[in-house]
Amino acid sequence: MSMTDIPAAEAPVWHHRSFAGRLALYAGWLGLVALFVWCWNLMTERTMWVFVHDAPKAAADLVSRAWPPRWSYMDRLWGPLWDTINIATLGTLLGIVIAVPLAILAATNTTPSRLFLRPLALFCIVASRSINSLIWALLLVSILGPGILAGILAIGFRSVGFIGKLLYEAIEETDAQQIEAITATGATKAQILSYGIVPQVLPTFYGISVFRWDINIRESAILGLVGAGGIGAQLNASLNVLAWPQVTLIMLVILATVVVSEWVSARVRHAII
Amino acid sequence: MTAADYPTRWKRPPQLIKSRFWSYALAIGAIVYLVLAVGTVEVNWQRVMIGMERGQRFVAGFLQPDFTTRWRDISQGLIESLTMTLTSTVVGVLISIPIGIGAARNLAPAWVYAICRGIIAVSRALQEIIVAIFFVALFGFGAFAGFLTLTFATIGFIGKLLAEDIEDIDESQAEAIRATGASWLQLVNYAVQPQVMPRLIGLSLYRLDINFRESAVIGIVGAGGIGGTLNTALNRYEYDSAGAILIIIIAIVMLSEYSSSHLRRWVQ
Numbered sequence: 001m002s003m004t005d006i007p008a009a010e011a012p013v014w015h016h017r018s019f020a021g022r023l024a025l026y027a028g029w030l031g032l033v034a035l036f037v038w039c040w041n042l043m044t045e046r047t048m049w050v051f052v053h054d055a056p057k058a059a060a061d062l063v064s065r066a067w068p069p070r071w072s073y074m075d076r077l078w079g080p081l082w083d084t085i086n087i088a089t090l091g092t093l094l095g096i097v098i099a100v101p102l103a104i105l106a107a108t109n110t111t112p113s114r115l116f117l118r119p120l121a122l123f124c125i126v127a128s129r130s131i132n133s134l135i136w137a138l139l140l141v142s143i144l145g146p147g148i149l150a151g152i153l154a155i156g157f158r159s160v161g162f163i164g165k166l167l168y169e170a171i172e173e174t175d176a177q178q179i180e181a182i183t184a185t186g187a188t189k190a191q192i193l194s195y196g197i198v199p200q201v202l203p204t205f206y207g208i209s210v211f212r213w214d215i216n217i218r219e220s221a222i223l224g225l226v227g228a229g230g231i232g233a234q235l236n237a238s239l240n241v242l243a244w245p246q247v248t249l250i251m252l253v254i255l256a257t258v259v260v261s262e263w264v265s266a267r268v269r270h271a272i273i
Numbered sequence: 274m275t276a277a278d279y280p281t282r283w284k285r286p287p288q289l290i291k292s293r294f295w296s297y298a299l300a301i302g303a304i305v306y307l308v309l310a311v312g313t314v315e316v317n318w319q320r321v322m323i324g325m326e327r328g329q330r331f332v333a334g335f336l337q338p339d340f341t342t343r344w345r346d347i348s349q350g351l352i353e354s355l356t357m358t359l360t361s362t363v364v365g366v367l368i369s370i371p372i373g374i375g376a377a378r379n380l381a382p383a384w385v386y387a388i389c390r391g392i393i394a395v396s397r398a399l400q401e402i403i404v405a406i407f408f409v410a411l412f413g414f415g416a417f418a419g420f421l422t423l424t425f426a427t428i429g430f431i432g433k434l435l436a437e438d439i440e441d442i443d444e445s446q447a448e449a450i451r452a453t454g455a456s457w458l459q460l461v462n463y464a465v466q467p468q469v470m471p472r473l474i475g476l477s478l479y480r481l482d483i484n485f486r487e488s489a490v491i492g493i494v495g496a497g498g499i500g501g502t503l504n505t506a507l508n509r510y511e512y513d514s515a516g517a518i519l520i521i522i523i524a525i526v527m528l529s530e531y532s533s534s535h536l537r538r539w540v541q
Contacts, residue, residue, distance in 0.1 A: 051413035
């Protein structure tokens with residue numbers, strides 16, 4: 001059979017969507033484009049385009065000034081680096097200490113009161129999650145003064161939401177039969193928690209904690225920008241005096257720390273789970 | 274059979290580390306580390322006492338937020354944050370689609386794969402704040418630097434997850450399309466795109482949510498948005514305005530989290 005049997009105009013053409021479906025899709029895309037253009041105009045209202053046109057030249061200038069890194073500055077970075085690791089570790093521990101009771105209060109199967117304590121615990125978890133650790137640090141530095149303590153508290157408060165949320169979800173997913181078996185022996189509430197729930201969520205708990213520690217190392221490296229101690233403070237000082245070779249070195253150190261912590265956390269999680 | 278043969282006491286088995294030596298060694302190591310680490314924390318109690326009074330004022334400001342006095346600054350910062358969030362997500366997703374396709378092992382040749390994976394790795398390794406510092410140095414203060422920062426961060430996030438999603442597609446569908454004699458573009462359009470589109474939309478919505486949170490932070494280093502306003506309010510010790518800004522941030526984050534999780538459930 002040759003192609004000429006059906007006139008070209010009548011040949012059915014296959015379409016992915018119906019006519020109305022296509023129309024709605026196009027309208028949706030058009031709406032998105034319009035929204036984008038509107039937002040773009042609002043955003044760039046106050047942009048100084050002179051600086052933007054200048055950017056390639058500025059970039060070349062910056063690179064020429066920032067390279068090579070000033071290796072001798074490394075001597076003064078070991079202390080702040082140790083502080084950064086301490087902020088991340090102690091902050092994670094603080095987060096765990098606050099998050100574990102909150103998670104127990106927030107999980108539907110362990111909470112003592114669904115009406116009052118559970119919403120309260122959930123609110124604490126959400127509030128902690130919606131405020132970035134840098135903003136926590138900003139607040140705490142203005143209250144406690146600059147230093148490591150503000151950094152530890154900032155990291156801790158931000159970790160509460162992360163650990164709390166993942167942990168209470170893990171508690172809710174525990175196997176109810178095991179808990180029932182423990183209850184049937186006449187165990188008290190604390191014994192149910194210790195023998196029924198803890199063994200089930202322990203691997204998840206270690207995994208979450210190490211994961212959060214890894215994230216906290218990244219975050220604690222920049223907390224110093226707002227005065228909360230660590231290597232970020234050195235970064236801030238170098239930026240303020242435009243010492244770009246030092247900035248390059250600090251960036252490299254931060255990058256190396258992040259890579260190492262990610263490796264450690266991946267290894268530990270692999271070993272546990 | 275005597276009673277001694279049958280154990281009457283049960284000892285809980287160790288849960289994580291089986292070897293007794295290692296569990297003691299790790300415990301001692303942890304204690305030594307804690308002592309050393311806590312020792313480095315210097316607290317200036319006088320400063321803390323002064324700060325406590327400020328803390329009370331902050332809590333009071335948070336409970337009685339002042340939206341009106343600085344409303345011009347707050348609304349300006351909020352508009353910058355929101356527009357920055359949307360434009361950077363759109364542009365970031367548009368750029369990350371070709372990069373994500375290039376970083377999928379089953380679609381791209383080896384050299385394209387290596388380049389695209391490299392771009393993704395660089396974007397993911399650098400913190401938003403650090404990128405923002407550089408973009409502010411290059412493009413000047415304001416929302417444009419923030420837009421570039423968030424776009425850059427979006428590329429790594431969406432690119433990586435999209436590439437992994439493309440690598441996980443059902444190969445038999447791709448083979449069926451290939452068997453019709455389709456070109457590479459047709460293969461992407463008819464075999465890959467329908468399979469990854471729902472997830473791509475879900476990821477974009479999730480990233481929109483993340484970008485708003487980040488836009489509240491990068492303002493601290495001068496990249497525009499509500500973070501800059503918050504920083505200014507705290508520097509002026511205007512805790513009631515700062516409380517208002519924080520309440521707005523928390524409200525928008527909660528709203529966007531709920532709506533984006535609902536939208537994602539509806540799309541997928």
